[in-house]
Amino acid sequence: xxxxxxxxxxxxxxxxxxxxxxxxxxxxxxxxxxxxxxxxxxxxxxxxxxxxxxxxxxxxxxxxxxxxxxxxxxxxxxxxxxxxxxxxxxxxxxxxxxxxxxxxxxxxxxxxxxxxxxxxxxxxxxxxxxxxxxxxxxxxxxxxxxxxxxxxxxxxxxxxxxxxxxxxxxxxxxxxxxxxxxxxxxxxxxxxxxxxxxxxxxxxxxxxxxxxxxxxxxxxxxxxxxxxxxx
Amino acid sequence: xxxxxxxxxxxxxxxxxxxxxxxxxxxxxxxxxxxxxxxxxxxxxxxxxxxxxxxxxxxxxxxxxxxxxxxxxxxxxxxxxxxxxxxxxxxxxxxxxxxxxxxxxxxxxxxxxxxxxxxxxxxxxxxxxxxxxxxxxxxxxxxxxxxxxxxxxxxxxxxxxxxxxxxxxxxxxxxxxxxxxxxxxxxxxxxxxxxxxxxxxxxxxxxxxxxxxxxxxxxxxxxxxxxxxxx
DNA sequence: CCGCCTTTGTGATTAGGCTCACAAGCGCGC
DNA sequence: GCGCGCTTGTGAGCCTAATCACAAAGGCGG
Numbered sequence: 001x002x003x004x005x006x007x008x009x010x011x012x013x014x015x016x017x018x019x020x021x022x023x024x025x026x027x028x029x030x031x032x033x034x035x036x037x038x039x040x041x042x043x044x045x046x047x048x049x050x051x052x053x054x055x056x057x058x059x060x061x062x063x064x065x066x067x068x069x070x071x072x073x074x075x076x077x078x079x080x081x082x083x084x085x086x087x088x089x090x091x092x093x094x095x096x097x098x099x100x101x102x103x104x105x106x107x108x109x110x111x112x113x114x115x116x117x118x119x120x121x122x123x124x125x126x127x128x129x130x131x132x133x134x135x136x137x138x139x140x141x142x143x144x145x146x147x148x149x150x151x152x153x154x155x156x157x158x159x160x161x162x163x164x165x166x167x168x169x170x171x172x173x174x175x176x177x178x179x180x181x182x183x184x185x186x187x188x189x190x191x192x193x194x195x196x197x198x199x200x201x202x203x204x205x206x207x208x209x210x211x212x213x214x215x216x217x218x219x220x221x222x223x224x225x226x227x228x229x230x231x
Numbered sequence: 232x233x234x235x236x237x238x239x240x241x242x243x244x245x246x247x248x249x250x251x252x253x254x255x256x257x258x259x260x261x262x263x264x265x266x267x268x269x270x271x272x273x274x275x276x277x278x279x280x281x282x283x284x285x286x287x288x289x290x291x292x293x294x295x296x297x298x299x300x301x302x303x304x305x306x307x308x309x310x311x312x313x314x315x316x317x318x319x320x321x322x323x324x325x326x327x328x329x330x331x332x333x334x335x336x337x338x339x340x341x342x343x344x345x346x347x348x349x350x351x352x353x354x355x356x357x358x359x360x361x362x363x364x365x366x367x368x369x370x371x372x373x374x375x376x377x378x379x380x381x382x383x384x385x386x387x388x389x390x391x392x393x394x395x396x397x398x399x400x401x402x403x404x405x406x407x408x409x410x411x412x413x414x415x416x417x418x419x420x421x422x423x424x425x426x427x428x429x430x431x432x433x434x435x436x437x438x439x440x441x442x443x444x445x446x447x448x449x450x451x452x453x454x455x456x457x458x459x460x461x462x
Numbered sequence: 463c464c465g466c467c468t469t470t471g472t473g474a475t476t477a478g479g480c481t482c483a484c485a486a487g488c489g490c491g492c
Numbered sequence: 493g494c495g496c497g498c499t500t501g502t503g504a505g506c507c508t509a510a511t512c513a514c515a516a517a518g519g520c521g522g
Contacts, residue, residue: 012509018434022413037469046415049469050511057471065470065517082434083441090433101332102429107413111430113437152436175443176436182253182338184277192439194432198333199342201425202321203249203313205383205407208423210314212406243479268499280499281481288501296500297488 009081013055019045020052021078028071037068088176089116089150093165094157095125095135098180102156103131113152117144121161138168145172152176159183166193240312244286250276251283252309259302268299319407320347320381324396325388326356326366329411333387334362344383348375352392369399376403383407390414397424 023044027033038056042049056062056069059077063069079085090108092099095118102108103115119138120126126137136144144150153169155162155177162181169177170187179185179195187193254275258264269287273280287294290308294300310316321339323330326349333339334346350369351357357368367375375381384400386393386408393412400408401418410416410426418424 010509014438015431015435017438018428018431019415021434023415039469044415046417048511050513051509053470054472054510061471063470064519066468066519068469081438083437083444084434086441088433088437088440097332097335101328104328105429107430108433111434113430113433151440152433176440178432178436184250184254184275186277190443192436194436196427196429196432197249198336198427199338199344200246200249201409201427202319202339202344202383203252203315203342204245205409205423205425206314206319207245207248207312209319209382209407210317212421213314241479270499279481281483281502282479284500285480285502292501294500295488296486297490297498299499 009058013058016045016047016051016055017078017082019047020055021075021082021084024071024075024078028075033071035064035068036071036074038063041069084112087112087114088152089114089148090152090154090178091115091117091119091141091144091150092154092156093119093138093141093169094155094161094181095120095128095130096156096158099156100130102154102180103133115154116148116150119144138165141168142172145174150174152178155179155181155185157181240289244289247276247278247282247286248309248313250278251286252306252313252315255302255306255309259306264302266295266299267302267305269294272300315343318343318345319383320345320379321383321385321409322346322348322350322372322375322379322381323385323387324350324369324372324400325386325392325412326351326359326361327387327389330387331361333385333411334364346385347379347381350375369396372399373403376405381405383409386410386412386416388412 020041023041024036026044027036027040038049038052042052045052053063056074059081062073062077090113092102092115095103099118099120103118108115115131115133118130118133118135119141120135121138126135128135151174153165153174153176155165155169157165159181160183162179162183163185166177166179166185166187170191175191177185177187177191177193179193180197182197182199184195185193251272254272255267257275258267258271269280269283273283276283284294287300287305290312293304293308321344323333323346326334330349330351334349339346346362346364349361349364349366350372351366352369357366359366382405384396384405384407386396386400388396390412391414393410393414394416397408397410397416397418401422406422408416408418408422408424410424411429413428413430415426416424
């Protein structure tokens with residue numbers, strides 16, 4: 001460790017830091033623990049201990065051998081590394097079912113993300129109040145972004161509109177986009193898009209489920225044919 | 232290719248098949264195309280062409296050199312591979328903001344996933360009608376699962392209840408779980424859990440955004456100190 | 463203050479995916 | 493029926509991430 005000046009945290013590690021953060025918060029708030037071993041943290045986060053240690057080592061090695069990690073300090077380190085010491089106002093475009101749910105989703109505010117503006121283009125939605133905010137027309141995006149310092153754009157529109165919304169976000173200088181629409185959006189390389197596709201997850205589940213069912217069916221067929229199952 | 236009897240499709244490929252599926256449907260329905268090259272499909276799916284070809288080769292090589300892939304046939308193959316030729320009735324546990332949005336989310340039904348039952352434990356929610364379904368008490372899970380052949384369980388509860396709901400799902404024989412609660416759930420190894428954590432995605436965006444801002448700030452600081460920027 | 467027990471930090475190894483590059487194959491026009 | 497241009501299928505190499513295994517380090521009891 002010592003001079004871990006290679007300030008490149010692997011992507012896979014970055015994706016796990018929020019899970020550690022959540023586990024640590026749980027430990028600190030609900031169980032009043034002071035320290036945690038990589039083994040414990042691994043159990044809570046659903047990964048293995050070696051991975052936890054390696055991941056944390058990228059932050060610079062804050063553990064004590066024979067004891068574990070100081071929870072408070074670790075919380076501080078991860079929070080800082082993830083950039084959660086400052087807040088990132090976010091805007092949602094598309095106030096349909098999903099947009100509304102996201103606007104009222106408590107998980108965001110609990111984790112320091114404030115939704116500060118909602119946008120749509122339909123006349124019967126613009127002006128409506130949702131989750132304490134008045135829905136604005138997408139044409140007023142730039143103004144709101146400048147006023148509120150919005151840095152994250154959330155796309156919750158139908159797939160057809162996703163690309164256009166993404167371009168509008170990019171135009172007003174937003175560099176981080178979370179896309180819930182089931183479509184691919186193209187953006188310049190300096191813009192970061194993450195996507196959450198609800199039905200893709202179900203399709204992946206379907207694949208694995210179908211696979212295990214197919215195996216069961218094959219076994220059954222073998223059994224009926226009186227072919228002894230290989231080991 | 233030929234004897235691609237190794238019926239092991241890499242996980243990464245499985246995760247992309249739904250994206251190809253979506254792109255192909257778009258091509259077939261909206262543009263009436265008959266064939267597609269790996270290059271085109273790659274553009275639509277936001278990946279590179281070699282990856283498309285390698286992925287499709289795991290299905291057994293259905294392309295024609297010099298021409299491309301027959302869209303109809305490819306659709307059939309992917310649909311079958313993903314197990315989407317049969318339908319997978321799904322149940323949602325937890326009818327809060329998120330559960331309601333998911334229950335009315337059209338993306339599911341459009342892709343062949345029917346939500347056939349909603350469950351909660353709160354008296355003021357049980358009995359309510361949401362998205363055309365009457366919310367049942369979680370105690371009636373087994374009955375509904377047996378009657379409707381439910382094979383996928385969706386957790387949309389607060390994090391505290393997620394583990395308990397997961398166990399109930401497992402008890403009634405559900406092998407595929409989609410977890411929207413921000414918490415890790417432990418299940419037996421033959422049960423497949425996928426998780427969607429909305430705020431983790433934002434936290435990951437925050438990491439990369441903070442990183443680029445930090446770089447910008449450092450540049451700015453250097454500029455002010457009149458230190459010439461390297462390169 | 464010494465030795466034992468626990469737990470970290472990390473080099474080495476293995477596995478999995480991605481990308482490249484190109485030969486092989488196919489259709490089409492002449 | 494032949495050659496040319498296009499596109500696939502895939503081996504090879506590379507890179508990232510996961511896992512393993514163990515020496516190093518700290519704390520604590522006696």
